[in-house]
Amino acid sequence: MKLTSKQVDAVRKQLNVEPVEDDHPVQKELEAAFGVHTFYADPNGLHIFEKAEPAGVEAGQGEFGVIMQVAVWEGGNQDSLQSIDPQQVGDIIPLDLEE
DSSP, rough: OOOOOOHHHHHHHHOOOOOOTTTTHHHHHHHHOOSSSEEEEOOOOOOEEEEEOTTTTTSSOOEEEEEEEEEEEEEETTTEEEEEEEEEEEEEEOOOOOO
């Protein structure tokens, strides 16, 4: 899922993380390998958000996402990624926080 700038801000406020910039040289390679997403990299690997529908939340109550790890670093220098079966690594969070 490609996050809007408002959704990126909501993620930043809740998780204190920054996305890989859209104009970063590696962006095209990531999209070729994993599809069009907003990517987040950390010491554990590469992450994306997928839409989520939390239990007990009705349609129209906002948009939610869950962070999924899609790759792990290879080697000691963390300079290459190995794709993995996507796995949820965090809680479901709202993606449409009000200012």
